[in-house]
Amino acid sequence: MAPYSSNYLRLLSYTKQLAAHVNLGCHEQALSLFHHVHSSLALSLDPFVFPLSLKSCAAIHRPLLGTSIHAHVAKSSLALNPFVACALVDFYGKCVSVDSARQLFDETPQRNVVVWNAMISVYARSNNVSIALQLFELMEMPPNASTFNSIIAGLTGVDDGPYKALTFYRRMQNFGLMPNLVSVLALLPACVGLVALDLIKEVHGYSIRSAIDPHPQLRSCLVEAYGRCGCLNYAHYVFESMRERDVVAWSSLISAYALNGKEKKALEMFQQMELAKIQPDGITFLGVMKACSHAGLADQAKEYFARMVEGYGVEATGDHYSCLVDVLSRSGRLYEAYEVLQGMPVKATAKAWGALLGACRTYGQVDLAEIAGKALFEIEPDNAANYVLLARIYASQGRHEEANRMRREMKDRRVKVAPGSSWVVHQN
Structure with missing residues (x-):
């Protein structure tokens, strides 16, 4: 009994380490740890280990390793577990083919909402939004926020997408579901596509009331959304309200000014960004170059281009x-x-x-x-x-x-x- 208990505690510890690697995006380390655990422990691995390893396989595109893990899952009779099935569907959709993911989905007897969401997400990511919608209508249980999030994000990339995404968002509200951070991030591009400033304000107000507004990614997206709709005062306000401004936030504001004919202000913000010791990336310089283009600053554009490549080592696209x-x-x-x-x-x-x-x-x-x-x-x-x-x-x-x-x-x-x-x- 003592060896079993010892192995179980070791497995628990390894699982926590594995989850930490995956959450931090350290997928090579995660897979290396999985190999160590799989080859060294006498105790059978539990259903929590396999989804983590499959997520890493999908993230760094390791189809052969992922399929070998699937084979081990099948031998361990864990493929029926809904969380393992969800990870397998997601992995096959990203690394093998949509058809393979659908076959796995169809062969899964115990499909909870997480498994359905995985398959719907595969279709939405693969520009098969119409099939994702068909599958949505066939769901055997009530959808949750994640179900809607995948489809809203997928709709923004199709014809009449922004309008359809907004309509689907209203349908989400009719279901009585509360939008989360992912919902808001998926909806903002649709609002921008419709140049719907009132909708952006609605989304912004909801994010404040629901306490998801402080998230830096959301605030950066709000800066970009307000900027693209020509509301520079709101874009600047959101930017100034951020405690920590990363390269995405700075780039969003620079692009907002450049897009709206405020070239001088865009270049001033870039100078402030450099003074703040924030490393610019390719998107930052794209905003700077557009500002120079709109102002007809040819010599300055050439200088910024050279600084980008030679000074910051950013590859020109x-x-x-x-x-x-x-x-x-x-x-x-x-x-x-x-x-x-x-x-x-x-x-x-x-x-x-x-x-x-x-x-x-x-x-x-x-x-x-x-x-x-x-x-x-x-x-x-x-x-x-x-x-x-x-x-x-x-x-x-x-x-x-x-x-x-x-x-x-x-x-x-x-x-x-x-x-x-x-x-x-x-x-x-």
């Missing part, structure tokens, strides 16, 4: 290069912008070439416009705006034959101009 091309193009330095496009270590995006093409019209530069147009036709052959813009550049220079050729090419490729549209949000 296509978006950073697009901003640099944009600010150079806006300033009339078209050939310099073209040199940046040619020297990019990553593939130039349509946004970058589009910035050059737009500037070519402003400055009447046909040669570069033809190069930019050709690149855009390859990247996005069905975007009518590129054909129309190049045709207008030709026409503005009196080259009507080339302009007509662009229109014929559009017709031959069956490229059509999409009609304009807009959202109108009605709130009672």
Whole structure:
């Protein structure tokens, strides 16, 4: 009896260590500890150990290890445990395939709400929100907040998503469920998508009343949401109310000012961020570069770009290069912008070439416009705006034959101009 008790206490201690590693994101250490526990203890592992190890496998994408753990689970007759089944569904959905996750779900006889949520979340993350909604309607027990959270987050990425997400949130309220932190974080992008300032205020007010407002991630998201809706006073207020401001909070405020034409203020906030000894990241510099672009500060943009790469060791992405091309193009330095496009270590995006093409019209530069147009036709052959813009550049220079050729090419490729549209949000 004594050895069993000793092994049990050791297993309990290991489980606590394993949970700590997983919660801190130390997944390699977690899996190393799991291997040690699995190979050294005489006592059979309990259902709490396997979900933790499977979560780490999913987090760092270790499909082979995860499937071997599944085999051990099956031998131990623990696959019927709802918490183990939930972890398996989540693991297979992230590391193997959605179909494999669904097969496991269908084969699980004891499905509690956690197992249902896992499968719904797999569909929502995989852009299969319609199937997630179908599964939601088939639930054999009442949903909880987590059920709604997955679908609300998934809906924001589909057509008419923000409106549908808001409708589903109202349905959550009708169920009498209280939104939690995850609910609010999922809902805010939908509010931004609808440019619904009143809804953001509603969510903010609820977060204060329910005592989830102090969470730094939520406050950073509120700064971004208010900023994107043009409410800079509220964005600054939320930022100032934060006791600890991390790189996300600073970046959100810098982007908010840059987005709303307050370029000088955005650059001032970046200076304050550096004085506060907060290490900027790629998103921070993206906001800074956009501020320079909107203000036409080409030389400053080049300096910030160099500081980002050489001073802070941040890898430049296509978006950073697009901003640099944009600010150079806006300033009339078209050939310099073209040199940046040619020297990019990553593939130039349509946004970058589009910035050059737009500037070519402003400055009447046909040669570069033809190069930019050709690149855009390859990247996005069905975007009518590129054909129309190049045709207008030709026409503005009196080259009507080339302009007509662009229109014929559009017709031959069956490229059509999409009609304009807009959202109108009605709130009672």
